[in-house]
Amino acid sequence: MKYCKDCEPAQEIHWVAYLSVVLGYLGQPFFDFMEMLFKSTAEAISYSASIPFLKLMVFLGFGHFSKHSDSKDTLRTKCFWEEAERRGIKMVEFHMGLIRDAFIAEYKGKTITFDGLPRPESLESDSLKWMDNKGIMKIKFEKEGLPVAKGGVAFTKRKALKIFNEIAKPVITKPNLGSRSRHTLIHVDTPEKLIYGFKKAKKLSPLVIIEEELRGYLFRATLVGGKLVGVVRRDQPEVVGDGIHTLEELMNKENERLERKGPIFHKIVVDPDAEIELKREGIGMKDIPKKDRVITFSQKTSRGIGGTTTEVTDMIHPENVKMLEKLGAYLKDPLVGVDLIIEKIEEPWFSEQHCGIIECNSLPFIDLHHYPLFGKPNNVAGKLWNLVMPETKID
Secondary structure, eight states, X not given: OOOOGGGTTSOOOHHHHHHHHHHHHHHHHHHHHHHHHHHHHHHHHHHHHHHHHHHHHHHTTSXXXXXXXXXXXXXXXXXXHHHHHHHTOEEEEEEETTEEEEEEEEETTEEEEEESSOXXXXXXXXXXXXXXXXXXXXXXXXXXXXXXXXXXXXXXXXXXXXXXXXXXXXXXXXXXXXXXXXXXXXXXXXXXXHHHHHHHHHTTOSSEEEEEOOOSEEEEEEEETTEEEEEEEEEOSEEXXXXXXXXXXXXXXXXXXXXXXXXXXXOOOOOHHHHHHHHHHTOOTTSOOOTTOEEEXXXXXXXXXXXXXXXXXXXXXXXXHHHHHHHHHHHTOSEEEEEEEESOTXXXXXXXXXXXXXXXXXXXXXXXXXXXXBSOOOOHHHHHHHHHOGGGOOO
């Protein structure tokens, strides 16, 4: 697989991602119809057949089970597996080539199967069909009075330019389906940049989101059982000027943090993308930033390229909790990750003009709460297990 900088922090095979989106669009009407006819039967068959099927694959030598997390598992898998072991939940992961993230969990005779993260079997919602679709999400949330950025969805360059000309600048372009900021471009303020960002996003999705760029910090909020259980602020790789040291010296000092030696957080690097970002900010590595000036090295917040996280659950304003839990009640789904851009999480969302929800995730990276660079860890995996297997709850 060819390496793609735009796919950081996790690589995608472009044509596979694009084709999966197309097939999803084409097949959705059929699957919706079949679900309407056979939903309860299909769910029963799927659950009863899944474990025998996995065991058959292992027996035939096509796959194998692992009883513990390994280095190839994501941090998300690691944190909820560790919590399962702490509670006495026996869990195995099915592997077949590159396929993984299929799990069987057992506790005192109760057995469940799941992909990615455990969910209560009886609480799956209809919103799972569209939650990860940014275009549909935007329309539905706007009708509910939930804050979202102005913009729209485009299939053609002509439509993209039309949307661009109708909304405030700068704008952002991103794939209609996707996560982790893959193939996203921000600070788009000219038609030329718009077309560049449009083509970049098109590599992963036939539809592209063009929307106003919100102002503030990026926060990840996680809802479990409709309740807000954690909020982290995600920051780009950055340093703060002191009026004395050069940007290069400040970066080197920041990179001395022991936490930046991996495997969770990594050093800030000056690559071609960082050079473009620094040029946009009008500063060079030998320059001395003014005191308290924040200099960023990337448009992304990924930990793999030097981004950081800060646990801020105790800081969030009650009105923001109310808004996020209203979102959870609307989605009616037991597990949701919400990305929100806002200047001050400790102030009401409606006091800001350019804040909003940018996406929702049905398979959120709960490890962001478990391994923050700043602040105390938040055991969101435990709160999820309390919902899925309440009998394992530890006081």
